[in-house]
Amino acid sequence: MNLFTFEDMKKINRNTLGNFVPLELFRSIRLIGMYQGLPMRGKNTTITVGRKIGESMNASSLEEVLGLFEQLKIGIPHIIEQNENEIHIAVEDCFCEGLPVHVGNMVCDLEGAILEGALANIYDGKIHVQEVKCNVNGDKNCEYKITFIK
Ligand SMILES: [Zn+2]
Secondary structure, three states: OOOOOHHHHOOOOOOOOOOOOOOHHHHHHHHHHOOOOOHHHHHHHHHHHHHHHHHHOOOHOOOOOHHHHHHHOEEEEEEEEEOOOEEEEEEEEEOOOOOOOOOOOOOOOHHHHHHHHHHHHHHOOOOEEEEEEEEHHHOOOOOEEEEEOO
């Protein structure tokens, strides 16, 4: 039994400050706290944390997962290529958009792991999500490659 579920996260009762926190707080947790503050740029942590969050969403289709990605304001995902082996997704308005460019750094791995966790429920765990492009790396968009494991 989980102490907290994704459904619990929607139970918000803040009279004055409401249900939003500023993007700079999310970015600070992600980039200053995790990417910069943890060993190996937080790689092990982001994979564990992201997958766990994704799984807790209990989504039942790829469309629903992409909808949640936008609803949670992580970014607006678009499928740019899809075949039987993989799905290629570009994210518009990613949370990292506007940050200074640091070539060689892709910072949206947690968000990819969220995708992976959510999709693992749908595809019986037989998928792998890889971050292939990122605004911070100087790319035009953040992009993920979802590979089906056969
Ligand atoms: Zn990004």
